[in-house]
Amino acid sequence: MEQTFGAFIRQRRLESMIKLNVFASQIGISNVYLSYIETGKRPAPSKPILDNIAKALALSKDDTILMHSLAALSHHKNDFSADLIEYINSRPYVMETLHIAIERGAGEREWFAFRNMVCLSKSTDN
Numbered sequence: 625m626e627q628t629f630g631a632f633i634r635q636r637r638l639e640s641m642i643k644l645n646v647f648a649s650q651i652g653i654s655n656v657y658l659s660y661i662e663t664g665k666r667p668a669p670s671k672p673i674l675d676n677i678a679k680a681l682a683l684s685k686d687d688t689i690l691m692h693s694l695a696a697l698s699h700h701k702n703d704f705s706a707d708l709i710e711y712i713n714s715r716p717y718v719m720e721t722l723h724i725a726i727e728r729g730a731g732e733r734e735w736f737a738f739r740n741m742v743c744l745s746k747s748t749d750n
Contacts, residue, residue: 627694628664628694628697629661629694629697629698630662630664630698631664632690632694633691634662636681636687637662640682644658644659644662647680650676650680651676651680652672652676664698667695667698667699668694668696668699671706674691674692678691689707692706692707692708696708
């Protein structure tokens with residue numbers, strides 16, 4: 625079964641033993657809205673609320689990335705998470721690299737090689 629944004633948030637909240645009403649207050653939304661999100665009746669909230677969720681649940685970097693990806697999927701299957709859009713838009717070289725990849729037909733092998741190179745890099749360049 626595919627994991628949803630709401631199920632992810634609910635699971636992490638319960639693991640942290642935080643009551644729904646307390647968590648809603650911590651992240652700045654109503655109990656009802658949070659309940660709708662967790663049950664999949666509403667898509668993920670805005671980026672500032674997502675940031676509050678990550679902080680309140682003390683999510684790891686990997687879980688925060690997963691949360692943002694699930695948040696984007698909750699809106700529409702073809703949307704990108706807000707952090708990706710912000711990253712791409714603030715770095716013209718990323719957009720250029722994506723265009724080059726399209727032009728040259730970069731496939732899975734090339735992207736995995738690139739990902740591995742980035743993961744091994746100790747660059748502090750943002």
